[in-house]
Amino acid sequence: MKKTIFAAATLAVATSGASAQSSVTLYGIVTGDIAVVNNAQSSATGNGGRPTGGRQVAILDSGSSGVTSSRWGMTGNEDLGGGLSAIFQIESGFNVNNGAATQGGDIFGRYAFVGLNDPRFGTLTLGRQLDAQITFVSPLTYEWFGGNLTTHPADYDNINGTWRANNSIKYVSRKYNGFQFGGLYSLGGVAGDVTQNQLWSVGASYTGGAFAIAASIFNARDPNVSLRGVNGGASASANNFGSAGSATTPESNPSIAGFASATSQQTAAVAVTYTVGSAILGVAYTNTQYRDFNAGAGSTLNRLSYSGSTNLSTFSASVRYQATPALRFGAGIDYTAGGNVNDSGGAKYTQFNLASGYSLSKRTDLYVTAAFQHASGVDSLGHRAVAQLGYLTPSSTDRQLALSAGIQHKF
Template identity: 50%
Template sequence: MKSCCLALPLALTCLAAHGQSSVTLYGIIDLGLTYTNSAQTGKVAGRPVGASQFALTDAHATGLSGSRWGLRGTEDLGGGLKAIFVLENGFFANNGTLAQGGAEFGRQSWVGLSSPYGTVTIGRQYDPYIEFLQPLAASGTFAGYMGSHPDDLDNLTNTNRTNNSIKFTTVKYGGFSAGGLYSLGGVAGNATQNQIWSLGAGYSNGPVSIAAGYFNARDPNVSLYGNTPNKGVATVNNIGSFGSATSAESMPVYAGYASAKTTQFAGAALAYTVASTTIGIVVTNTRFENLGSTIGPNPLKYTGNASFTNAELSVRTYVTPALLLGTAFDYTKRNSVNGDGGAKYLQLDFGAIYSLSKRTDLYALTVLQRATGVDSLGQASVASISGFTPSATNSQIGARLGIRHKF
């Protein structure tokens, strides 16, 4: 959308472009009808129970692009140097409420400088691990949030962003670029408490795209999973919930590991395009290390490390310039923690996106998941498609019909 004066109820003055400065309003509205064959409603005798569910939902957790509006600005400072900023609000279009735990600009809020060598930005922002890997994953191309790996355990679809961060990203040199981020914990007398750091790199040339990334969060129950207005207390599980007789569990794949002293993600991805078809491979490893710290509750008395290895194979093709079809197979395996034998998750993703114009498209998504073993809540594993209420059984089907408009 072109720069213009904006009359917003909360604005003190209009925003305008003057000379070499510009401010742009942009956004996405994504709404759809979702269905799952099994959604938990509570527990009976300690075991989840549930039923099928239809709902009209925002794409925040189940569609292609969470609804948002934002302001993007730039000012030419001369000599190739520019001042830049982004303020981006996430909201639920189905009911008008704020997403990201009620944060006004919960998706992004940063300011920085760009130069012919790269950009430096500070604030709440995406980390390089996500920025380089996500565009090559099924969830970042055709499968949406519900096509994330179980409960988005490796954070490839931005379930959790990074506060208080400083980031540098290079420009592209011969198809190669890289970035690094450091988030200050801000704790007096302890420089490493709540700190986060991340690295990422990518290369794209012709039909080949390659990416790799790493992310490390100290005291993650607070620094990573608790960095929104409705969370942040170390004595509370900010990752998820064990559920109750009248409420569903949340993030059962890894919610039991809130006492980890460190969480880290590492991944690599490869995509190869032939004509209108792209084949992609993504491999990630997620680790919750030093379980049993005081940073989060540990009712199951876990110790040691929980490690998830995930492998995804995807294929997507443009049948016509307006119609994109895609499918992906995902395999996740966790090691044994405290002798529980571990867990496995198998997932199939299917997606179809039809573009009515450059700004508006219709889409259909389907995800099937099956779980085995024992999950982080110490129970027989239940299926848990990202963004959906976890299943009451070890299998789950999630489907969505949606419409997305960009402005």
Template identity: 45%
Template sequence: MRHSRLIPIGLLGLAATAAHAQSAVTLFGVIDQGLSYTSNAGGKSQWSMAGGVLQGSRWGLRGSEDLGGGLKAIFLLESGFDASTGKFTQGGLEFGRRAYVGLTDARLGTVTLGRQYDMVVDYPGVYSDRAFGGGYLAAHPGDIDNFNNGYRTNNSIKYESPNYAGLHFGGMYGVGGVAGDFTRNQTWSVGAGYDRGPFSFAAAYMNVRNPNVSFFGNSTTGTPSAAATNIASPVYSGFASAHTYEVIAAGGSYKIGNAILGATYSNIQFSNLGDTANSGPNPSGYRGSVHFNNAEVNVQYWFTPALQMTAAYDYMKGSSIASTTGENGGATYHQGVLSADYYLSKRTDVYVMGVYQHASGTDSRNRPAVAAINSLTASTSDAQTSVHIGLRHKF
């Protein structure tokens, strides 16, 4: 009797062990903190503590379960925070960086559902200096093309293909969720990349309806409204009434010895301006469409396995557009970035970076353009410089 009772208990123990071996959950994170100097922040120089400059501070959980036959269930929960204050970032959302669940198969690819990055971020965005050297300060003015993944896509379904001899591709659709209007607030994007030896290349396209609400507003707390402008940067905050926001982008790199040469291009368009009922305010009375052309060149160089330096130059030009006060001739932005990163270990590094931006012409607010380095308080003049020194630890 005693033995007959022990056998099932033992089998249950073996089953629990087997189930545990087929599942895995990993805790991960980054803490990035440092000090910044800005030459002109709203008219005055500023010293401040700033976090997440090189890489956004975060913690998260990722997991997988083997379902058999090569199929796995996966999930990711990723929360951004500001180590200076302990507050959530991404507008105070608990898992504002990413949150999704899905299925993956080595032969068929991966499907995930939740709050995710678009294909512009995943494909050409990785070739921009913001991804490896300059952090969010090196993002293109206002992160206008989302290369810095400042904006995520809610309610999205995403597919990523397997790697076919260096070729990989994907697509994403963000459900608008408006009753009786299938296209309102929807987002979709497609992308593809190719890696072969020292050469890598990628391209992507993104289309967003009512972007002030559905895209630029999706990182705020509460329910974003078309009555307010959800775009902080003066580079394009005046175009909140656009019915559609589009990005066509490409990027690539080539490795030569200890150096990696890179370049990106993006064309950004805000079209059908004046949709104040569904998109956002239009104080300048803009009509038609406006577009920006952005080009970046960059270089990474490893002096030693522990010391990396990067440099980048970015140029962006906006087109002219009609307004109630006449024609807005558009703005031009020049930006240079220089950074150095030294690894104390595989998980801990110290870094320093400097960014300079110069603006000219007329910005989206129909005013003389001012320099506005990404995520900083805009300058009151046509120039702005920021220097940051930081410490990053990964776990």
């Protein structure tokens, strides 16, 4: 529930006799949970060169395993007359454990945009915002029901909305008999080259009765900078995809960390849901291509001197069931495969997800989520693939099991 904290003056519009209203609304979500993980790496290399690790318990783990991350924000609206409104939104993520800002410390790292809305034509916004595939496809996927544990490996396709688009222009149409479309373009900001570091996406959705479908295409030039390098503290020369770890530190995102030298990333996504009574049945498919690796990028971005291109694909199936107005359940399965470079054979990740939530009120929920992942093959770092659930530290083995239980309050 959102609470309006400011309602500013009503102005008479001389030409039409109409009135204009302005408002600013403060809102947020605070999530805290206890997560139990059966295995997490303590180092990337141990005896025999294999990762080492053991059982891990994370307390009040709001970022890695909750149904959603904690945040607060403000939205604003000013009626300009004739149906046209000026709008803005700023939103900041934070860690409920210690109050620290997320998104690399950016004060408004989740959203910061301003624009115009007209119910006859749609919405045009400028700033830091989510791309079109998240606007249209993501709401139909199980990830938005099951939470962060259900994210595809390293959120390689960004379906969970881990990464925002800076310097972007976005348009979303109004709905035409259930059909809606839109697109986003992010300017690279590089002098003399309007395409370097650019990012674009287009998407559309249709809802008719019990049936809903959405599709999108997303493209990023130099994704290590334009997509995964947009948070505070990121460096164009560092590997923003992840890391190989060391004898004292664990790996980070081993499923894609070796692909940071790709000159472009393109993701196609489609999701379909069908409602039967109190149940929602869903399937989704994403395919991400990492194109034209820079073989001379050096050990930081291309430690294995990859050349050519590769891709990862995920097929998902799920069911969500609203047992009572307060109680809901969900289950899903994901199968991810790909990443074959230089005849490595690539990796496969099979994941099973369970989730349940109970609403104590309109603003407060209790939830339990669980996920299990099995990995096989060779990952992007050229190692035997290890499991990694959501944003957790990778396992030291090919299996990882996590259970999260917590409370979420909205204001």
